[in-house]
Amino acid sequence: MITANENFLKLPGSYLFSDIAKKVNAFKEANPDSSIIRLGIGDVTRPLAPACIEAMHRAVNDLTDTQTFHGYGPEQGYRFLTEAIVTNDFLPRGVQLSPDEVFVSDGAKSDTGNIGDILHRNNIVAVTDPVYPVYIDSNVMGGRAGELGADGRWTNLVYLPCTAANNFVPQLPEQRVDMIYLCYPNNPTGTTLTKAQLKVWVDYALENDALILFDAAYEAFIEEQDVPHSIYEIAGARQCAIEFRSFSKTAGFTGVRCGYTVVPKEVTAAAPGGKRIALNALWNRRQCTKFNGASYITQRGAEAVYSEEGKKQVRQTIDYYKNNARTMKQGLEAAGLKVYGAVNSPYIWLQTPQGVSSWQFFDRLLHEVGVVGTPGAGFGPSGEGYLRLTAFGTHEACMEAMKRIKEWLK
């Protein structure tokens, strides 16, 4: 008898962003003339940098000739890209990495979702709350989460609440944990940790033989000095942290698909017989078996992000979104709302008006204003009372959304 993986049966109906898309589509069908502004899922709207487009065109041409044709690439990514990553993303910040500690992939969503493959099912997992749903769902699939309680919390997960009450800074857990997911700048709250605040977690991981899974997908949006771009800027992190990066938000690759994961060779985990095993070797083994590499065309496009023109063009696009975030923060504050994030991040985390739940606010915003956000409660119990807006829309759409919200809240 074929039997399903029972862990999948524990998952709630569907993925958060699919639920929202269904609600928005139903509204659109019922109100075909409405003009909806989509500031829900963090999907980019600006075209790719010309340097990336040109590089991808050249890569397509390479495939037309037997001399320059590329079939299967290295599962870890082409050396031209891993070297460019090490040289441009890490060296300038004083972080020394070897290219074979970098694994190129089709994005941080896949890697943060798949990393559990190489970690024992019995590890205790801590997540900040609210949280990017992939970390939780993938641990449900991997059998680490236990059961979903009536309070919206999984029985075996350790939740680290991040709300205005603690300035969105997670406190160390009271019980020992093995795997700790940290995403900074944070999705969904848009808030950050300072170097000193992140060091607390690195020290904890070192003292407790724990592993930090650090998602730095929004690193390019950091503008404040004391906010680390990489966890490896913190002493000791090479021994206890894996870092995930993405070209999606940095270079508009949400549709192209490219990211990478850094697994330093010093990061180890306990293995039977009292031995330690390098996670770099395990991740390499996993990728070689289950992944055939991001496409050559994609990786040439990603490499161009690090060219002189690429850097300038990508920066212009990030500045465009950052300007949106600033404008939205000002607009929402002028409308009387309390707003967090938006400074080192494309996400704006707003407090819903007194007594209005995040799903109620989401529904009213959609039905009465025609603006799509993401209800905070969809990211976890501590997201209740908040709603997330993204700054990835066009500037005009962001301005129009602010105008409508201001009118509505008058």
Ligand code: MLT
């Ligand atoms: C989000 O809206 O949280 C992100 O776009 C989702 C993702 O990056 O997968």
